[in-house]
Amino acid sequence: MNAIISVVGKDSVGILSKVSCACADSGVNIVEVNQSVLRDMFAMLMLVELNKDDVAIDELREKLAKVEKETNTKIHVMHEDIFNSMHRI
Amino acid sequence: MLETRDILETINMIDNENLDVRTITMGISLLDCMDEDVDKASVKVYDKVCRYAQDLVKTGEDIEKEYGIPIINKRISVSPIGMIAAPCQSKNVVKFAKSLDKAAGELGVNFIGGYSALVQKGFSSGDYAVIDSIPEALDITERICSSVNIGSTKAGLNMDAVKMMGKVIKQTAERTADRDCIGAAKLVVFCNAPEDNPFMAGAFHGTGEADCVINVGVSGPGVVRAALAKNGKDKSIDEIADLIKRTAFKITRMGQLVAKEASRRLCVPFGIVDLSLAPTPAVGDSVAYILEEMGLETCGCHGTTAALALLNDAVKKGGVMASSHVGGLSGAFIPVSEDAGMIAAAKKGALDITKLESMTAVCSVGLDMIVVPGDISEEKISAIIADEAAIGMVNSKTTAVRLIPAIGKNAGDELSFGGLLGTGPVMPVRDGDPSEFINRCGRLPAPLQSLKN
Structure with missing residues (x-):
């Protein structure tokens, strides 16, 4: 399945690196990244590929929850289908 | 890729604007659980509900985790018990409520609807028994929801049932007065009740519906x-x-x-x-x-x-x-x-x-x-x-x-x-x-x- 990881918060050093490390540790492949910094607000969206047999979404969430605390940002992991169904006809 | 604005909009809806899926409700037909013996019938009801809904809560939780959408309630609705109780010789139909409540507790659902009677035109013996037992059923159970359909555009209003329901609502509130009259909050009186409603307290599984x-x-x-x-x-x-x-x-x-x-x-x-x-x-x-x-x-x-x-x-x-x-x-x-x-x-x-x-x-x-x-x-x-x-x-x-x-x-x-x-x-x-x-x-x-x- 594909999921979208969103990271929003105040910009600081190493957010991208910490999020990608959490992904790599969970065996999650990053397909696409879209990142912007507006003033000092950091917003990043990642399209990732989760191989269901290897990685549980729970595990990834746990790891990202730690990153969320460390970086003082808000991180969500949601199935790509939600956005497709809500915003595409 | 999706637009950033759209993704952030959805996340904001869930985080700050209380967007959720309110309920996944499994409708289960109990028509094949009828029996002349009320004890046998309530065992059949318990078994069928437990068998059909054994994975309901887990599946709801899995979807919630995987998709990242809050799913607040997992619930069950069953065929109107007034109908299932019709062949029973004993009219101690509150046994159905106990069975359903027990099943709901074991399955982890917070409400089970269908302790109901459809009497828009008249009563069958089962309907009488169920309506009569509503105050007791809502008093002694935790998760049962009850509804009675007393009218429809095609049939008019059954004013006998209207009169009865005034009494039943008052009695239900009195019996649960020590719990802020919660019993009456789980009892709805309908006109033109829909047969596929997933929301409580009025959910029941209509007779025209599939088995599950x-x-x-x-x-x-x-x-x-x-x-x-x-x-x-x-x-x-x-x-x-x-x-x-x-x-x-x-x-x-x-x-x-x-x-x-x-x-x-x-x-x-x-x-x-x-x-x-x-x-x-x-x-x-x-x-x-x-x-x-x-x-x-x-x-x-x-x-x-x-x-x-x-x-x-x-x-x-x-x-x-x-x-x-x-x-x-x-x-x-x-x-x-x-x-x-x-x-x-x-x-x-x-x-x-x-x-x-x-x-x-x-x-x-x-x-x-x-x-x-x-x-x-x-x-x-x-x-x-x-x-x-x-x-x-x-x-x-x-x-x-x-x-x-x-x-x-x-x-x-x-x-x-x-x-x-x-x-x-x-x-x-x-x-x-x-x-x-x-x-x-x-x-x-x-x-x-x-x-x-």
């Missing part, structure tokens, strides 16, 4: 209110209607996705998505606040009925296109105790029972979660039911009454049910005694379907 089916109820008053607050300023009514339609579309698409996924994983046919705006006591998740966002000083002032009609219609129009099958109650709910804005309006006297009655003529349910003084007479409750049912019958729509007589309390006091059921101020009812009218009994004839003026 998955229905989903979406919610999101907070999302609609926020959309109006952000983009609705200085807009005309047409533009407001369009904005609501677009928002309802998005909410319903999410419900449709969850419904399809739940149905696939449970190997149970998908029934319907009920695209209702169901408020919760959480601040911001209120239908009343949507009406106020449209420009009313307070919910209940003149203009409220028109604003609600606009909201109800726009929600349906937006939602219908987003789902392959829409059903249930679909529209805007106005349960007083479950809606922070309604509670506030009722407390300051801006919203009374007569205004609520006129609002029910244009929204999807009826007089819902209204706390009335504990000394209200049974006949007066019946008369309120008759009034509300008449609106539904004449307008070919569902109407319902869920009144909670606050035993030992009067106007100015309040009842607190906790959780999604909220807190309700005691609302005064009108003076005047309708006893003679109610005690006439009989049937109120079905209305003419032409010459509509």
Whole structure:
């Protein structure tokens, strides 16, 4: 399945690196990244590929929850289908 | 890739605007559980419900985790027990309630609906037994929800049942008076009850339904209110209607996705998505606040009925296109105790029972979660039911009454049910005694379907 990881918060050093490390540790492949910094607000969206047999979404969430605390940002992991169904006809 | 704005909008809806899937409700037919022996029948009921719904809660939780969408309730609705109890020689039908409650507890669902009777035209022996046992059933169980359909546009109103229900509601409140009269909050009286409604307390599994089916109820008053607050300023009514339609579309698409996924994983046919705006006591998740966002000083002032009609219609129009099958109650709910804005309006006297009655003529349910003084007479409750049912019958729509007589309390006091059921101020009812009218009994004839003026 594909999921979208969103990271929003105040910009600081190493957010991208910490999020990608959490992904790599969970065996999650990053397909696409879209990142912007507006003033000092950091917003990043990642399209990732989760191989269901290897990685549980729970595990990834746990790891990202730690990153969320460390970086003082808000991180969500949601199935790509939600956005497709809500915003595409 | 998807647009950043769209992704952030969805996340914001869930995080800050209380968007959720309110309920995944599994409908289970119990028609094959009938037996002359009430004990045998209730064992069959227990076994079937446990067998069919064993994976319901886990599947709901899995979808919630995987998709990142809050799914608040997992529930079950069953065939009306009045029908299942018909062949039983013993009329100790409360055994069905105990079995269902036990099954619900073991399965981890918070409510199970279907302790119901459909008596719009008349009673079978099972219906009598079930209605008679409602006060006891709602007293001794935790998770049972009960509903009685006392009228329809085709059949008219069964005024015998209307009279009975006044008494049953009062008795139910009295038996649960030590628990803030919670029993009456789980009892609904319907006119034109829908057979595929996933929302409690009125959910039951209709006789025309498949053996087992998955229905989903979406919610999101907070999302609609926020959309109006952000983009609705200085807009005309047409533009407001369009904005609501677009928002309802998005909410319903999410419900449709969850419904399809739940149905696939449970190997149970998908029934319907009920695209209702169901408020919760959480601040911001209120239908009343949507009406106020449209420009009313307070919910209940003149203009409220028109604003609600606009909201109800726009929600349906937006939602219908987003789902392959829409059903249930679909529209805007106005349960007083479950809606922070309604509670506030009722407390300051801006919203009374007569205004609520006129609002029910244009929204999807009826007089819902209204706390009335504990000394209200049974006949007066019946008369309120008759009034509300008449609106539904004449307008070919569902109407319902869920009144909670606050035993030992009067106007100015309040009842607190906790959780999604909220807190309700005691609302005064009108003076005047309708006893003679109610005690006439009989049937109120079905209305003419032409010459509509």
